[in-house]
Amino acid sequence: MKRRNFLNTLLGLIAGTVVSKKSYALDRRQWKMVTSWPKNFPGLGVGAENLANLITKLSNNRITVRVFGANEIVPPLEVFDFVSQGGAELGHSGAYYWKGKSPACQFFSSVPFGLTPQEMNAWLYYDDGIRLWEKLYSRFNLIPRPAGNTGVQMGGWFNKEINSINDLRGLKMRIPGLGGEVLAKAGGIPVTLPGAEIFTALQTGAIDATEWVGPYNDRAFGLYKVAKYYYYPGWHEPGPSIECIINKDAYQSLPEDLKVIVDTACKAVNIDMLADYTAKNNIALNFLKSTNIEIKKFPDDVLKTLREISDSILSDISSHDEITKEIYLSFTEFRDNINSWTEISNKSYLNIR
Amino acid sequence: MKRRNFLNTLLGLIAGTVVSKKSYALDRRQWKMVTSWPKNFPGLGVGAENLANLITKLSNNRITVRVFGANEIVPPLEVFDFVSQGGAELGHSGAYYWKGKSPACQFFSSVPFGLTPQEMNAWLYYDDGIRLWEKLYSRFNLIPRPAGNTGVQMGGWFNKEINSINDLRGLKMRIPGLGGEVLAKAGGIPVTLPGAEIFTALQTGAIDATEWVGPYNDRAFGLYKVAKYYYYPGWHEPGPSIECIINKDAYQSLPEDLKVIVDTACKAVNIDMLADYTAKNNIALNFLKSTNIEIKKFPDDVLKTLREISDSILSDISSHDEITKEIYLSFTEFRDNINSWTEISNKSYLNIR
Numbered sequence: 001m002k003r004r005n006f007l008n009t010l011l012g013l014i015a016g017t018v019v020s021k022k023s024y025a026l027d028r029r030q031w032k033m034v035t036s037w038p039k040n041f042p043g044l045g046v047g048a049e050n051l052a053n054l055i056t057k058l059s060n061n062r063i064t065v066r067v068f069g070a071n072e073i074v075p076p077l078e079v080f081d082f083v084s085q086g087g088a089e090l091g092h093s094g095a096y097y098w099k100g101k102s103p104a105c106q107f108f109s110s111v112p113f114g115l116t117p118q119e120m121n122a123w124l125y126y127d128d129g130i131r132l133w134e135k136l137y138s139r140f141n142l143i144p145r146p147a148g149n150t151g152v153q154m155g156g157w158f159n160k161e162i163n164s165i166n167d168l169r170g171l172k173m174r175i176p177g178l179g180g181e182v183l184a185k186a187g188g189i190p191v192t193l194p195g196a197e198i199f200t201a202l203q204t205g206a207i208d209a210t211e212w213v214g215p216y217n218d219r220a221f222g223l224y225k226v227a228k229y230y231y232y233p234g235w236h237e238p239g240p241s242i243e244c245i246i247n248k249d250a251y252q253s254l255p256e257d258l259k260v261i262v263d264t265a266c267k268a269v270n271i272d273m274l275a276d277y278t279a280k281n282n283i284a285l286n287f288l289k290s291t292n293i294e295i296k297k298f299p300d301d302v303l304k305t306l307r308e309i310s311d312s313i314l315s316d317i318s319s320h321d322e323i324t325k326e327i328y329l330s331f332t333e334f335r336d337n338i339n340s341w342t343e344i345s346n347k348s349y350l351n352i353r
Numbered sequence: 354m355k356r357r358n359f360l361n362t363l364l365g366l367i368a369g370t371v372v373s374k375k376s377y378a379l380d381r382r383q384w385k386m387v388t389s390w391p392k393n394f395p396g397l398g399v400g401a402e403n404l405a406n407l408i409t410k411l412s413n414n415r416i417t418v419r420v421f422g423a424n425e426i427v428p429p430l431e432v433f434d435f436v437s438q439g440g441a442e443l444g445h446s447g448a449y450y451w452k453g454k455s456p457a458c459q460f461f462s463s464v465p466f467g468l469t470p471q472e473m474n475a476w477l478y479y480d481d482g483i484r485l486w487e488k489l490y491s492r493f494n495l496i497p498r499p500a501g502n503t504g505v506q507m508g509g510w511f512n513k514e515i516n517s518i519n520d521l522r523g524l525k526m527r528i529p530g531l532g533g534e535v536l537a538k539a540g541g542i543p544v545t546l547p548g549a550e551i552f553t554a555l556q557t558g559a560i561d562a563t564e565w566v567g568p569y570n571d572r573a574f575g576l577y578k579v580a581k582y583y584y585y586p587g588w589h590e591p592g593p594s595i596e597c598i599i600n601k602d603a604y605q606s607l608p609e610d611l612k613v614i615v616d617t618a619c620k621a622v623n624i625d626m627l628a629d630y631t632a633k634n635n636i637a638l639n640f641l642k643s644t645n646i647e648i649k650k651f652p653d654d655v656l657k658t659l660r661e662i663s664d665s666i667l668s669d670i671s672s673h674d675e676i677t678k679e680i681y682l683s684f685t686e687f688r689d690n691i692n693s694w695t696e697i698s699n700k701s702y703l704n705i706r
Contacts, residue, residue: 058411058617060610113706116699118471118504118631121624126632151471152698214698233702257413264411264621271474271624278471279479282694295697303705341635342703344648345505345567346469349586350700352656353466353692 029063031055031250032088036076036097039069042280043217044242047148047273048092051244054265059258065090080245084140089250092147095133095243096177101140103317104324107331108133108144110240112178112310114331117149117239117274118346119338124241128330136323141248145266148242148273151281153234154218155298156211157202157227162298165305174198174210178313179236185309195221202226211236215284216277224293231296235306242273382416384408384603385441389429389450392422395633396570397595400501400626401445404597407618412611418443433598437493442603445500448486448596449530454493456670457677460684461486461497463593465531465663467684470502470592470627471699472691477594481683489676494601498619501595501626504634506587507571508651509564510555510580515651518658527551527563531666532589538662548574555579564589568637569630577646584649588659595626 033052037045052065070076073088080098083091095108107114108129115123123129124146133144156175160167169187173180180190191207201207203226210227211234212218224230244266251259289295298306318328386405390398405418423429426441433451436444448461460467461482468476476482477499486497509528513520522540526533533543544560554560556579563580564587565571577583597619604612642648651659671681 054613054617057610057613116702118627121628122631122635125625125628152702154697215694232697233705234698235702235705238702238706257410260407260410264407264617267624268617268620271620272478274471275474275478278475278691278694281698282475282691285694285697286690289693297697297701298705300705307706337639338631338635339706340642341568341631341638344507344585344638344650345587345634346699347703348650349469349505349588349591350695350703352586352588352651352653353591353660 027062027255029089031063031065031090032073033065033067033090033092034073034079034082034088035067035091036070036079036093039067039072041069041217042220043150043213043273043277044092044148045069046276047242047269050272051092051147051265051269052090054268055262058261058265063258063261067092080140080142083245083247084142086141086247086249089247091243091245093243093245094240095144096240099177102136102324103320104136104327106178106317107327108136108241108243110237111314111331112182112236113307114238115335115338116342116346117151117241119335119342120149120239120241121146121270122338123331123334127334129334132323132327132330136327137245138248143246143248143251145244145246145263146241147244147266147269149270149277150213150237150240150242151274151277152214152239153211153237154214155231155234155236156209157218157223158209158229158231159202159205159227160208161229161296162231162302164299165302168302171209172207174201174207175236177236178310179211181313182236182306182309185313186306199223199226214277214281215288216280219284219287224288224291228294229296230288230293231298233297235298235303235310241270244269380415380608382442384416384418384443385426386418386420386443386445387425387427387432387435387441388420388444389423389432389446392420392425394422394570395573396503396566396626396630397445397501398422399629400595400622403625404445404500404618404622405443407621408615411614411618416611416614420445433493433495436598436600437495439494439600439602442600444596444598446596446598447593448497449593452530455489455677456673457489457680459531459670460680461489461594461596463590464667464684465535465589466660467591468688468691469695469699470504470594472688472695473502473592473594474499474623475691476684476687480687482687485676485680485683489680490598491601496599496601496604498597498599498616499594500597500619500622502623502630503566503590503593503595504627504630505567505592506564506590507567508584508587508589509562510571510576511562511582511584512555512558512580513561514582514649515584515655517652518655521655524562525560527554527560528589530589531663532564534666535589535659535662538666539659552576552579567630567634568641569633572637572640577641577644581647582649583641583646584651586651588651588656588663594623597622 035048052067074082079091079093096106098105137144171188174193318325388401405420427435432444432446449459451458490497524541527546671678
């Protein structure tokens with residue numbers, strides 16, 4: 001080899017090194033995650049934080065994710081639009097907040113008398129759930145993934161005893177979404193209030209009742225100090241699935257392994273958050289039992305009426321457009337079907353344990 | 354810069370490149386996973402395959418995992434020892450197979466009248482479960498992770514109707530582990546048979562009954578062709594957790610991000626396998642309903658007696674040694690405690706849906 005050729009080869013090798021170092025640097029992404037929860041809010045906010053940390057660690061810092069709590073960049077209910085437009089690459093929220101975009105969104109969090117967490121994951125991962133969810137969100141430039149679950153919620157805090165469906169007439173209750181629509185049809189007055197105002201509203205009698213989440217989150221809010229009864233079960237939200245929404249352009253720019261990393265982190269947080277809620281709800285429930293709160297079950301005939309109203313409202317929703325109908329049919333068919341297995345497995349077992 | 358110095362610098366840079374390429378090559382690991390299931394066996398074997406693929410993809414081939422079905426390298430019940438000794442880096446199996454190592458192992462898969470999958474994950478991830486499991490397995494040079502769940506199983510296939518506890522006397526049933534011990538105390542004759550021999554044994558009357566898994570796996574075995582009754586619920590295995598065992602030296606040799614990758618892949622397969630079983634059990638159940646099989650619930654008083662026997666057997670086990678006692682107390686305290694939350698959430702909701 002001539003000296004000049006030798007030098008050129010050496011220089012070429014070095015250049016190669018530099019290019020490779022440069023592309024390595026380019027392969028580092030700094031992502032933002034906006035959420036609908038206060039930063040580190042127990043359960044939900046911790047789940048967002050866990051998801052961000054997991055993506056960062058799994059990718060060995062090739063994606064570093066910084067989490068922003070509600071109102072740090074955008075208000076809680078603008079997460080969807082902000083991620084859709086690319087203001088942040090990731091969002092952590094609940095699909096039922098986006099019913100204004102499409103009523104079909106609600107099926108991907110929770111609907112009254114819907115699926116338990118175990119059934120929901122079966123529908124999402126092994127039936128048509130995620131496929132339909134992706135179809136619905138693709139028009140908004142978003143890719144959705146399940147990324148958490150609170151488990152079956154509680155029915156709520158009441159200062160009025162519910163003995164018959166008539167007791168819901170005129171009841172002012174903080175209950176958003178479909179649960180609120182069902183209450184309205186039963187003669188009640190659903191009220192929308194941000195979390196921070198619930199305690200005072202219940203204390204002053206501005207509202208007669210409120211739902212929130214379950215013992216773990218509700219205890220921290222102190223609601224047991226201003227209510228008489230804590231009702232179950234949470235017929236209106238039997239295990240809301242929490243979502244991670246990913247800006248589609250950001251997702252599609254990822255190499256294959258980073259796509260798998262984002263998907264898998266969501267799956268891990270999905271199971272993790274439910275385990276967190278399950279363990280902590282139980283501890284908080286034990287505390288609540290030591291207070292003056294009376295823990296009561298809604299009467300069966302009240303639940304039966306609420307179920308009938310819920311079914312009719314879901315059926316009404318389905319006429320909204322073609323894709324809502326498709327999602328409604330897939331969801332309700334799966335729910336009515338899975339019941340025969342749940343009946344002889346989980347339900348039967350819990351009844352005899 | 355003098356020419357010689359310049360050349361030396363260039364050569365140094367190239368040498369650096371070579372070293373870096375070499376360490377890159379060294380960072381590639383080819384791992385083996387031995388399992389207790391036939392290769393690609395529905396549910397369990399597919400879960401092992403999914404876990405291996407996920408580790409490979411998440412790590413972008415820095416760890417490539419090759420799966421071996423039962424008997425390909427070692428028999429199904431030698432997975433524990435083989436991974437412990439470093440013959441393979443990973444194993445996919447069920448902890449109750451290792452009760453000969455320590456009776457405490459059984460608490461990490463499933464025990465009669467134990468936890469549902471949701472409760473089990475709460476105990477493992479957010480109570481003392483995984484910490485105690487690691488403590489137990491560390492003496493075997495293994496690190497355990499939950500990596501799948503079959504959900505609540507079925508009670509089994511019977512050719513004899515069970516109307517009272519007396520009907521269990523003399524009943525020859527293929528039922529391994531603690532379930533078998535309970536049956537024996539109830540006067541039955543537990544039989545151990547490998548999966549491949551069950552069909553013929555039931556057909557020829559060599560056994561009167563057999564448990565297996567649930568509709569999805571049982572249907573594939575054709576057991577509905579040779580039994581009269583399909584009993585529920587699976588009191589003896591209310592949601593076995595499936596394990597991934599990792600050779601401790603192999604795990605500890607990993608850089609931090611690969612450790613997180615292995616842990617997270619296990620978590621993702623944990624939720625995924627249960628979703629798979631839930632969706633497929635339901636489909637298989639619908640098929641079984643179209644056959645001549647009668648699907649029946651065990652009588653309540655039979656279950657009550659089995660529960661009493663189970664509790665006394667678990668209590669006996671706890672006296673084995675210090676760590677078994679510690680695990681027994683953690684598990685049973687968690688179970689008795691979580692019941693108050695499950696009662697007003699999942700159970701109450703399923704009963705009114």
